[in-house]
Amino acid sequence: MAKDKAKDKSGRKLIAQNKKARHDYLILDTYECGMVLTGTEVKSLRQGRASLVDGFAQLDGGEAWLHNVHIPEYAQGTWTNHSARRKRKLLLHRVEIEKLVHKTQESGHTLVPLALYFKDGRAKVEIALAKGKKEYDKRQTLREKQDRRESDRAISAARRRQRA
Secondary structure, three states: OOOOOOOOOEEEEEEEEEEEHHHEEEEEEEEEEEEEOOHHHHHHHHOOEOOOOOOOEEEOOOOEEEEEEOOOOOOOOOOOOOOOOOOOOOOOOOOHHHHHHHHHHHOOOEEEEEEEEEEEEEEEEEEEEEEEHHHHHHHHHHHHHHHHHHHHHHHHHHHHHHOO
16 A cells, blocks of 8 residues: 555545554454544544554443554644543444453453544544464464465466466
């Protein structure tokens, strides 16, 4: 994706992505959530500034909260500016929250943010129910990725030779 973070076919304008989460966790299920934001947070996001690196979601009292997601202060903001790492409420259906409560109580399961984006003008976050990978799982995933890349190269090279 280009630096300008243009919209894709589904109308999503990507702001931030957590690529390390897909490496460190086995993604079991994903959910799209809205967020309760202040005005300066939305303006800062529209400038394409955010980081999901240390972020996680937590279920507390029948509500979902997003912690440690860094949305920097808006440069033109005044005394009404937000704090960069405050916890933000996630907007999910009650049934989804209840499902996630039961699933996260199993050992090793957690909620991690995968992507932060605008969809039809509204800020959304994609969270995933994930299970932590062991070191050997990470190595196996990398090996499979390299094997897939090498086979794709071999196939494309064979096709090029065939055309010539």
